Amino acid sequence: MSELITNGPVSFETAARNICEAGRILDSKAMAPATSGNYSMRVDDGSFAITASGFHKGRLIEDNVMRVDAEGKALEPKKPSAETLLHTQIYRHYPGANAILHVHSGNGVVLTRLLGGDVLLAGYEMLKVFPGVNTHEVKVRLKTVDNTQDMPALAELLEPEIAGLAVPVYVIRDHGFYVWGKDMDECLNMCEAVDHMLGLELQVLTFKGLPKKGFFV
């Protein structure tokens, strides 16, 4: 069985290896330009493993991953990602989430730059990647928030809604998206699928033109 497929929280060492592997995979799919993005996993001692700030995710080594506590405070003398607070918020609301990926999806940036409101994905076979979705005949709304550098404000904005999201994803306009899963394998699959569907939406728009209304709400 792949080390990426796990049954719950893992050791810090396993988490660090999984995070490095995720970085190489996402870099190969153009979802990790420069030092963008941040990744984390729930650790079996109650702490969290997260990428330290400022490293290229395609070239991560295990020393670039660090421990933080449930409040996002560093448990070792390294600088955690600026967006650590958003990771700990997801873990707090989703006890079954053991891995989180935040990527600067180019498809997500262009799509949300063109259209306002939440991203709506409908009719895609690939929607079945989400837990509980068994058919393409659904409309899935991806909560979409405006970009900001004020992470506490963004966390506060998300707080009332995050526990009730239809799928384990939210989008940040002009920036990228967050996705979480029960292990790194599931999380990577959803990450690829979301980026793929955002890219397809973009292609549809290219041919159909911008909707007057009702396409995105």
Ligand SMILES: [Zn+2]
């Ligand atoms: Zn980011």
